[in-house]
Each structure stands twice: as structure tokens, then as C-alpha cells.
Amino acid sequence: MRKVAVIGVGCIKVGEHWKKSLRDLCFEAFKNALNDAGIESQMIDGLYIGNMSSGYYQRQEHLGSLVADSLGLIGVPAVKIESACSSAGFTFKEAVQAVASGMHEIVAAIGVEKMTEVKTPDATSALVMAADHDYEAEFGVTFVGLNALIKRRYMHDYNVKDEDIAYFSVHCHKYGANNPHAQYPFPIKLETVMKSPIVADPIRLFECAGIGDGAAVAILCPLEKARELIDEDRIVEVAGVGAATDTIRLADHDSLTSFKATILATKRAVSSAKITLKDIDLVEVHDAFSITGIISLEDMGFYKPGQAAKAAVEGELEKDGKLPTNMSGGLKSRGHPVGATGIYQIIEVVQQLRGEFGKNQVEDAQIGAAQNIGGVGGSVTVTILRRFR
Amino acid sequence: MRKVAVIGVGCIKVGEHWKKSLRDLCFEAFKNALNDAGIESQMIDGLYIGNMSSGYYQRQEHLGSLVADSLGLIGVPAVKIESACSSAGFTFKEAVQAVASGMHEIVAAIGVEKMTEVKTPDATSALVMAADHDYEAEFGVTFVGLNALIKRRYMHDYNVKDEDIAYFSVHCHKYGANNPHAQYPFPIKLETVMKSPIVADPIRLFECAGIGDGAAVAILCPLEKARELIDEDRIVEVAGVGAATDTIRLADHDSLTSFKATILATKRAVSSAKITLKDIDLVEVHDAFSITGIISLEDMGFYKPGQAAKAAVEGELEKDGKLPTNMSGGLKSRGHPVGATGIYQIIEVVQQLRGEFGKNQVEDAQIGAAQNIGGVGGSVTVTILRRFR
Numbered sequence: 001m002r003k004v005a006v007i008g009v010g011c012i013k014v015g016e017h018w019k020k021s022l023r024d025l026c027f028e029a030f031k032n033a034l035n036d037a038g039i040e041s042q043m044i045d046g047l048y049i050g051n052m053s054s055g056y057y058q059r060q061e062h063l064g065s066l067v068a069d070s071l072g073l074i075g076v077p078a079v080k081i082e083s084a085c086s087s088a089g090f091t092f093k094e095a096v097q098a099v100a101s102g103m104h105e106i107v108a109a110i111g112v113e114k115m116t117e118v119k120t121p122d123a124t125s126a127l128v129m130a131a132d133h134d135y136e137a138e139f140g141v142t143f144v145g146l147n148a149l150i151k152r153r154y155m156h157d158y159n160v161k162d163e164d165i166a167y168f169s170v171h172c173h174k175y176g177a178n179n180p181h182a183q184y185p186f187p188i189k190l191e192t193v194m195k196s197p198i199v200a201d202p203i204r205l206f207e208c209a210g211i212g213d214g215a216a217v218a219i220l221c222p223l224e225k226a227r228e229l230i231d232e233d234r235i236v237e238v239a240g241v242g243a244a245t246d247t248i249r250l251a252d253h254d255s256l257t258s259f260k261a262t263i264l265a266t267k268r269a270v271s272s273a274k275i276t277l278k279d280i281d282l283v284e285v286h287d288a289f290s291i292t293g294i295i296s297l298e299d300m301g302f303y304k305p306g307q308a309a310k311a312a313v314e315g316e317l318e319k320d321g322k323l324p325t326n327m328s329g330g331l332k333s334r335g336h337p338v339g340a341t342g343i344y345q346i347i348e349v350v351q352q353l354r355g356e357f358g359k360n361q362v363e364d365a366q367i368g369a370a371q372n373i374g375g376v377g378g379s380v381t382v383t384i385l386r387r388f389r
Numbered sequence: 390m391r392k393v394a395v396i397g398v399g400c401i402k403v404g405e406h407w408k409k410s411l412r413d414l415c416f417e418a419f420k421n422a423l424n425d426a427g428i429e430s431q432m433i434d435g436l437y438i439g440n441m442s443s444g445y446y447q448r449q450e451h452l453g454s455l456v457a458d459s460l461g462l463i464g465v466p467a468v469k470i471e472s473a474c475s476s477a478g479f480t481f482k483e484a485v486q487a488v489a490s491g492m493h494e495i496v497a498a499i500g501v502e503k504m505t506e507v508k509t510p511d512a513t514s515a516l517v518m519a520a521d522h523d524y525e526a527e528f529g530v531t532f533v534g535l536n537a538l539i540k541r542r543y544m545h546d547y548n549v550k551d552e553d554i555a556y557f558s559v560h561c562h563k564y565g566a567n568n569p570h571a572q573y574p575f576p577i578k579l580e581t582v583m584k585s586p587i588v589a590d591p592i593r594l595f596e597c598a599g600i601g602d603g604a605a606v607a608i609l610c611p612l613e614k615a616r617e618l619i620d621e622d623r624i625v626e627v628a629g630v631g632a633a634t635d636t637i638r639l640a641d642h643d644s645l646t647s648f649k650a651t652i653l654a655t656k657r658a659v660s661s662a663k664i665t666l667k668d669i670d671l672v673e674v675h676d677a678f679s680i681t682g683i684i685s686l687e688d689m690g691f692y693k694p695g696q697a698a699k700a701a702v703e704g705e706l707e708k709d710g711k712l713p714t715n716m717s718g719g720l721k722s723r724g725h726p727v728g729a730t731g732i733y734q735i736i737e738v739v740q741q742l743r744g745e746f747g748k749n750q751v752e753d754a755q756i757g758a759a760q761n762i763g764g765v766g767g768s769v770t771v772t773i774l775r776r777f778r
Contacts (some may be wrong), residue, residue: 001491021523055444059526061518062473065637065767075653077632078768079479080471084451090468093492094483101489102390103482103630129450134410137448241492243466248454264464378454379467 003223004099004238005388007106007230008037009347011216014183014335020213022058022114023070029215030071030108037219039106039229041071044219046104047078050091050111051339053126054080057117067110077104084130085288087111088216088342089372089381093241095220105221111340112215123211127338130375132249144208144289146250146376148200151291153256155202158306162202164313166193168290169207169332171312175319176329178359181344183212183335193290207290207332214337216344223388235388236350239367240273241381242266248378259377262299269369269382277301280384281365282324282352284345286373287331296371297325300382319362327352327360342372346383353387392612393488393627394777396495396619397426398736400605403572403724409602411447411503412459418604419460419497426608428495428618430460433608435493436467439480439500440728442515443469446506456499466493473519474677476500477605477731478761478770482630484609494610500729501604512600516727519764521638533597533678535639535765537589540680542645544591547695551591553702555582557679558596558721560701564708565718567748570733572601572724582679596679596721603726605733612777624777625739628756629662630770631655637767648766651688658758658771666690669773670754671713671741673734675762676720685760686714689771708751716741716749731761735772742776 010032012025026049034041049063060066064078081091088111095109115123128137131146154160170190176182188206196206226235244264247253254260270277283300287293297308302323311317317325328334328348331341349368351357370383399421401414415438423430438452449455453467470480477500484498504512517526520535543549559579565571577595585595615624633653636642643649659666672689676682686697691712700706706714717723717737720730738757740746759772 052450053444055442055518058522059514059518060522061441061471062520062637062764062767064472064479065634065764066521068634069636069638069641073634074636075633075649077482077654078634079483079632082450082469082471083453090453093466094468094486097483097486097490097492100492101486103486103489129444129448131451132455133447133449243468244464245454245457245462245467247458247463248451249458252458260464265466375451375454378451 002100002102004096004220005223005226006218006236006350007221007226008033008219009350010036011181011344011347012214013181014212014214014337016116017213018116022054022112025114025213025215026067026110026112027070029217033217033219037230041073043106044073044108045076046098046107047073047076048091048095048109049078049080050088050342051080051113052082052084052087056126057114083379084374085338086342086372086374086379086381087339090243092218092342092346092383093243093381096238096241099220099222107220109218109220109343111343113337113339114213115211115337116213120211135249142200144203145200147289147292148203150256151202154291157257160306160309163190163194164309165290165294166190166207167313168287168293169193171317172287172326172330172332175327175360176333179329179334182329182333183210184333203289209288209331209336212335212337214335214340214344216340216347218343218346232389234354236353237386237388239386240269240384242268242272243381245379246377248375250376253377257295258305259295259299259380261377261380262296262371265380265382266300269384273384275367279367280369282327282362282368284326284328284348284370286371287326288336293330300371319360324362327357327362342381345370345372349385353385391489391491393485393609394612394615395607395625395739396610396615397422397608398739399425400570400733400736401603402570403601403603403726405505406602407505411443411501414503414602414604415456415499415501416459418606422606422608426619430462432495433462433497434465435487435496436462436465437480437484437498438467438469439477439732440469440502441471441473441476445515446503472768473763474727475731475761475763475768475770476728479632481607481731481735481772482632482770485627485630488609488611496609498607498609498732500732502726502728503602504600504726505602509600524638531589533592534589536678536680537592539645540591543680546646549695549698552579552583553698554679554683555579555596556702557676557682558582560706561676561715561719561721564716564749565722568718568723571718571722572599573722592678598677598720598725601724601726603724603729603733605729605736607732607735621778623743625742626775626777628775629658629773631657631661632770634768635766637764639765642766646684647694648684648688648769650766650769651685651760654769654771655689658773662773664756668756669758671716671751671757673715673717673737673759675760676715677725682719689760708749713751716746716751731770734759734761738774742774
């Protein structure tokens with residue numbers, strides 16, 4: 001298997017881009033990634049577009065053709081990859097395989113979601129398509145409703161205080177405040193989280209990722225080619241990729257407080273990277289809700305069940321802590337443009353490994369991981385990236 | 390790049406399966422493919438699900454998780470691939486890369502579309518999402534309307550008679566009559582086609598693929614592993630895969646009567662297979678409309694522009710003709726469950742190469758090709774398969 005490297009990344013600020021189209025978002029992010037890599041667009045010979053709900057929001061499928069055209073890459077093979085909120089994580093995996101197989105040389109993995117075509121209640125209808133329509137959504141449960149069941153059970157099983165879970169949002173906002181592409185780049189107080197309205201008991205508004213638009217691009221090529229194209233100290237190697245599924249229905253999971261797919265995907269990623277968890281210097285986890293970020297850290301194996309919320313409160317997830325977590329601000333503060341999120345995470349890890357993450361730079365970061373969840377744990381990818389020099 | 394082989398195929402009869410769910414369709418096709426390969430489901434370590442419009446028809450995205458669960462493969466990485474009507478062609482390509490890269494060992498490429506959840510006018514709304522929403526669909530054009538423009542221009546440019554184009558449907562039905570999984574397994578007369586109602590002038594009802602449900606599965610593994618798992622005379626090698634895009638908007642194509650993406654994808658597939666067009670013993674082309682099948686044969690390079698309709702009339706596409714074409718009945722007679730079609734085509738080519746295609750078996754078929762189109766030529770895949778022994 002050919003080794004694969006990331007040679008350029010680019011994105012747009014997550015936000016409500018009412019006046020821009022899905023094409024515009026892709027174009028801006030792609031241009032930024034090209035500039036970052038220092039290559040010409042005509043060198044790209046494969047495109048992967050991660051997206052969940054363009055059929056719903058834009059009444060547009062067939063994004064492969066649409067996006068290739070919008071980027072001036074008519075002719076280049078391009079296809080849409082959908083895996084709910086983990087669409088972009090799986091998109092990156094497909095792009096890695098495209099290069100590793102030898103079928104493609106330089107590939108752009110794009111994640112895009114343009115949610116501000118509709119009002120929030122309608123976005124809720126799009127999001128719940130990540131859950132089981134026939135056995136969950138049809139009966140009226142929302143996506144945050146399913147996650148509320150998880151938080152309730154977690155508090156009960158591990159006797160964890162509501163405030164300690166809510167603190168994860170405070171942690172994320174502290175770092176998101178310094179992220180130029182964050183949707184909500186400001187710190188928040190625990191009191192603010194606790195006093196925010198209940199969306200689905202016991203989840204409060206400020207424990208939820210918001211609704212926003214975004215596009216993020218990573219450019220990949222064989223490691224050997226990367227050495228020809230860019231400075232070696234800017235090369236980030238794809239060390240390992242792991243993916244897994246679980247039942248789409250939450251009620252059928254083995255546990256409400258642990259996502260089996262994260263456990264499996266992490267094992268696969270760590271094993272293919274030939275490292276141990278202790279080698280990981282920083283992590284981006286999928287905190288669609290504060291409880292989701294906490295459970296993710298436990299499922300990945302960094303903390304025992306019931307321990308991660310406390311770790312956040314005690315400062316272990318800080319920049320100079322034991323495991324710097326969500327230095328981007330996470331889904332809560334950077335934002336969660338659904339089908340783009342996984343590539344945002346990868347960009348943030350790449351920038352950390354290149355030492356370009358500004359105020360939130362983790363000192364001497366060598367290896368970083370990004371975990372991206374689809375649905376309530378129905379699909380998960382874990383990507384491990386390593387600094388080449 | 391590891392060589393890849395198809396070791397098992399299975400599908401269900403295309404039709405109106407009102408009482409079955411998308412899960413049911415996948416399960417039946419998968420079971421048939423497993424039986425055909427003679428392997429256990431637990432040997433599968435990757436799933437690709439080609440589908441265009443589950444978000445629209447079933448209000449269900451996240452098919453990776455849903456289908457993995459439905460097949461008893463919880464945990465296995467699974468993802469949905471969307472490229473309009475070429476979703477399944479691209480799904481097969483991703484599955485090939487998954488194996489070729491070494492990331493996966495035994496992978497199932499599934500195509501599925503369950504269209505009979507809605508009435509026909511609503512299916513029309515789903516289908517037009519393959520065209521450009523902002524510049525085409527929004528102004529009221531339908532998918533068949535766009536193809537009608539193509540047929541009109543073709544008749545004008547090449548002075549080809551309407552009857553000669555319509556004959557392509559007669560040709561397909563002649564062979565579809567012997568295909569046990571065809572939706573419309575009966576012959577039709579040219580007179581019947583010509584007297585059928587106009588859908589979008591000059592395209593008549595019996596020149597259009599119908600609306601139906603289907604699921605089709607191909608199981609892939611490394612060629613070397615195939616030799617351990619099944620009899621060598623049942624191994625079909627993936628000789629070459631080519632894919633390409635063109636502008637999603639028909640008006641922006643260089644030509645109305647030729648699909649650049651087919652030309653490019655064919656060149657890439659033929660080049661990667663290290664063969665010439667003359668080596669191809671049979672072909673399945675994407676006749677979503679009779680004119681589409683004809684143009685496809687020209688774009689692939691088998692006929693000069695304006696010549697393929699006449700070739701059909703003169704018998705060159707017959708089983709014992711110069712280029713046996715659509716021995717399955719094509720999209721017109723076998724059916725066109727949108728996101729499944731590309732895998733149906735691959736199954737049919739595989740069965741031909743194994744000598745198992747019954748009454749429509751092409752004698753001594755060694756190499757076959759399948760061409761799958763998304764939108765009005767916005768995306769195309771061409772897959773070339775070769776008998777191993």
C-alpha cells in the first residue's frame with residue numbers, strides 16, 4: 001500500500017452564508033487549499049465530495065459533477081460520499097484509498113454542507129435522516145432527543161454531575177475563541193451554558209453544535225510525490241485510518257453510554273498506524289453535543305467510562321494538559337456544517353502538526369487524531385496523522 | 390496496485406416491490422451474492438452502498454450504517470456513494486480501490502434504489518436532482534425533457550430517422566425477454582414504440598427506462614485471494630475502471646450529441662486494462678432513453694457519430710453480431726432502479742464471462758464492458774471485466 005500524505009488544506013469560516021451557494025463555498029475552500037499546497041488545480045486527478053443533505057437543502061444530488069465543474073475541473077472523476085455527520089471522515093478515507101491504490105495521484109477531499117437554505121425546524125428534519133426513519137424518526141424523535149437519552153443514562157450510570165458534562169462546552173469555546181474559522185469564536189461561562197434553554201432534557205442549547213455552512217478541503221498525494229512537491233517540514237503523513245459502523249438505531253446499541261463504532265474505528269486506526277494511544281499528542285473529537293465529546297474520549301480509550309467529564313474540568317484537556325482536546329473549539333465553537341466537519345477536524349490536526357495553529361498550538365505536536373461520528377454512533381471514522389519531519 | 394476480482398454476484402428482479410423495504414431489497418440481493426460466491430457473510434470487511442435518492446424516497450440518509458446492520462454486518466465500515474444514475478458504477482470503482490489499496494480484503498459493492506414509495510410525478514422530482522437545480526430544474530425542465538433536446542439535435546445533425554432511434558428499445562426488449570431479473574421481460578414491436586405516447590417530444594414512453602426498485606451486489610477481493618476461494622473458471626478479473634465528469638448543465642456541454650465524460654472514461658478504462666476496443670466482446674450501455682444508448686456506443690468509440698442507430702437496425706448489436714449490446718435488455722427492459730443500475734450491468738457482464746447467461750449467452754465471451762451514466766452525461770464510469778481462465 002502506497003503511503004499517503006496531506007500536502008495542502010483550506011477552508012472557509014463556518015457561519016451563516018445566506019448569500020453564497022454550495023458552489024461558492026467549495027470554490028473558496030478549494031482555492032485556499034490550492035494556495036496552501038502551492039500547486040495548480042490542473043494537477044488534481046480525483047475529487048471526493050463529502051456531504052449529507054444537498055438533496056434536502058438544495059434539491060441537488062450529483063455533487064460530483066456539480067463541484068468538479070465549479071472548481072474548473074471538468075473531466076476529473078468526482079463523486080459524493082454520504083455518511084450523515086461522518087460524511088467528511090469517510091470522504092477522507094476514500095481519498096486516501098484512491099491514492100494508496102494507485103488509481104489516482106493527487107486528490108482533493110472536500111467536505112461541504114450548506115444548511116442555511118431553510119429555517120431551523122427544517123434543518124431538524126434533515127438532521128434526523130441520520131437516525132432510523134422507520135423505527136425512530138417516524139415516531140417523532142429528533143436527533144438531539146436521541147442524544148438526550150444518552151446524556152441522561154450517562155449521568156445515571158456514572159453519577160456524573162450535569163455541570164461537569166456542560167463544562168465540555170466551556171472548554172471548547174475557550175479554544176474556539178482563537179480559531180479564525182470558528183463560527184462562534186468567543187469564550188462562554190459555565191453559568192451561561194447552565195442557564196441556556198433546554199432543547200431536549202437534559203441537553204441545553206449551549207451544549208449543542210449550531211447550524212452553519214462550511215466547506216473544507218484536504219489535498220492528498222503519495223508520500224513520495226509530496227517530497228517533490230512541498231517542503232518536507234510541511235508534509236503530514238496519513239498514519240492510519242479506521243472506520244466502523246454500529247446499528248443505526250440507538251435502542252439496538254449494546255450500550256447507551258458508549259459507541260462501539262468509535263472503539264472499533266480507533267483500534268483499527270491505531271493498529272494501522274502502528275502506534276499506541278500514548279503516542280497521540282492531540283485529538284479532535286466529535287462533540288455534536290457536550291456528552292458526545294466526553295463519551296468519544298472514553299470510547300477512544302483515553303479515559304475510563306465515566307471519567308472524561310472530570311478530566312475536562314480538572315484541566316487535562318487543556319493545551320498544556322495531558323491530552324490537548326478540540327484545540328479548534330470543536331463542533332460546539334468552530335461549528336458543525338454536517339458533511340464538512342470531518343475535514344475541518346483533519347485540517348486542524350494538519351495545522352497543529354505543521355506548527356501553524358497560532359495561539360492554540362500544542363508544543364512539539366508529532367501525532368494527532370480526528371474522530372468523526374455519523375448519527376448516534378452508527379458510523380465513525382478515526383484518522384491519525386503524523387508529522388513527516 | 391493489487392489486482393482485483395469479482396467472486397460473486399447477486400440481485401433481485403427489478404420491479405415494483407411496494408411491500409418490501411430498502412433493507413429487504415439489499416438483504417435479498419446480498420444473500421444471492423453470498424450464495425453465488427460460496428463465502429460466509431462474516432468474511433466481508435467493507436461495504437459500499439450506491440444509491441441516489443434515499444433521502445427523498447425514504448427520508449433516510451446514513452445508508453452505510455443502516456445496510457450494514459440489515460445484512461448482519463454491524464461493525465463493518467460502510468458508506469453511501471452517490472453520483473445520480475451512475476451511483477452504482479462509482480460504487481464499484483470505490484470498492485475496487487478499497488481492495489486494490491490493501492485497506493480492505495473482501496468487499497461488497499451494493500447498488501440499491503427503492504423508488505416505489507411515491508407516485509410517478511414525485512419520482513420525476515427526485516430524478517431531476519441529477520440535473521442542475523439552480524440553472525435547469527428550477528425553471529421546470531424534467532430529466533426526460535433534457536434528453537429530448539439531445540434526441541432532437543441528434544436527428545437534425547445526423548439526419549437519423551426517429552424510427553431508427555426508437556428501434557434501440559425493440560433491440561433491448563428482444564433480449565430482456567430472456568432475462569429472469571428484467572422488469573419488463575417481453576419483446577415489443579417497433580410499431581408499439583412509435584405509437585406510445587410522447588413523454589417529452591420527440592421521446593416516447595417506450596423509449597424511456599421505467600421506474601422500479603432494485604438491488605444488486607458484487608463481491609470483490611484480491612485476485613490472489615479469489616484463486617483460493619473459488620474455482621478459477623468462475624473468477625472474473627477487474628481489468629480496468631475509468632471515470633470522468635462533464636458539466637452538470639447540458640447547455641454547457643461542448644456538444645449536445647456526444648457525452649465527453651463517456652469518451653474520457655472509456656479511454657481511461659481501456660488504457661488501464663491495456664486492451665483495445667476491439668478486444669471487447671460485449672457491452673452493456675446506459676440506455677436510460679433509446680437515444681442515450683445510441684450515443685453511448687458512439688462515444689465509447691464503437692461507432693462513428695450518427696452511425697450507431699443504423700448498426701442496431703442492421704443487426705450488428707445482436708448476440709451473434711459485431712458487438713453484442715445490452716444482452717440484459719438494458720435499462721429499457723431489465724429496468725433502471727437508478728442507484729442500482731451500474732451494478733446490475735456489472736453482474737450481467739460477469740455472468741456472460743462465466744458463460745452463465747442462458748439464452749442470451751455470447752459465445753466465448755472473454756472481455757466485457759459496462760458503461761454507466763449519471764445525469765445527462767455529467768458523470769460516467771466504464772468498467773472492463775475479463776475472464777480469468
